Amino acid sequence: MENEVLKAIKERRSIRRFKSEQINDDELKTVLEAGTWAATGKGTQDPWIVAVQNQEQKEELIRMNAEIMGVSSDPYYGAPTIVLVFASKENKNNVKDGSLVLGNMMLAAHSIGLASCWINRADKMFETEEGKALLEKWGLKDYNLLGIGALALGYASSHPHTIKERKKDYYRIIK
Numbered sequence: 001m002e003n004e005v006l007k008a009i010k011e012r013r014s015i016r017r018f019k020s021e022q023i024n025d026d027e028l029k030t031v032l033e034a035g036t037w038a039a040t041g042k043g044t045q046d047p048w049i050v051a052v053q054n055q056e057q058k059e060e061l062i063r064m065n066a067e068i069m070g071v072s073s074d075p076y077y078g079a080p081t082i083v084l085v086f087a088s089k090e091n092k093n094n095v096k097d098g099s100l101v102l103g104n105m106m107l108a109a110h111s112i113g114l115a116s117c118w119i120n121r122a123d124k125m126f127e128t129e130e131g132k133a134l135l136e137k138w139g140l141k142d143y144n145l146l147g148i149g150a151l152a153l154g155y156a157s158s159h160p161h162t163i164k165e166r167k168k169d170y171y172r173i174i175k
């Protein structure tokens with residue numbers, strides 16, 4: 001079977017080269033809204049999404065993430081927008097809920113011609129004093145949040161050439 005959703009699922013790829021041009025607000029809101037429609041355990045809508053386009057704060061995130069990675073390069077690949085997803089530490093479904101939000105946003109981004117890549121280390125970044133100060137700045141300090149993940153988001157400046165086949169026994173059907 002084939003339809004637009006299935007096509008987007010198969011065609012989405014992680015993009016690691018971005019144009020410096022910023023995406024427009026309609027595009028950004030479309031992606032964020034798709035995140036808000038992700039399923040959540042017990043329907044709690046527990047995750048929080050923060051899209052950062054502020055240059056100073058992006059530089060702070062880049063530095064924090066690079067320090068944890070032990071590199072001097074930009075872990076967000078120069079993407080003009082960084083989208084962070086958080087969920088409550090007390091919520092047993094926090095990682096699952098937040099991951100689904102990120103997955104929805106990656107697919108939505110691809111479906112409207114944007115490029116994205118999941119970027120790790122949000123958990124460690126927001127355990128630091130600097131990370132906690134950012135959460136406070138964003139009005140999220142009272143929710144005891146765990147960083148689930150982030151997206152580098154923007155327009156692609158190049159696409160991957162080689163795409164991995166799916167492993168042969170990825171699924172099995174038991175009848």
Ligand SMILES: Cc1cc2nc3c(=O)[nH]c(=O)nc-3n(C[C@H](O)[C@H](O)[C@H](O)COP(=O)(O)O)c2cc1C
Nearest residue numbers: 012013014015016075077117118119120121149160
């Ligand atoms: C949980 C998770 C963490 C990831 N972390 C990073 C990361 O820190 N940096 C990065 O470049 N890609 C990261 N990725 C992207 C994967 O490398 C990518 O999804 C994988 O290679 C498959 O490629 P595709 O997304 O194009 O299918 C992450 C993906 C997931 C799901």
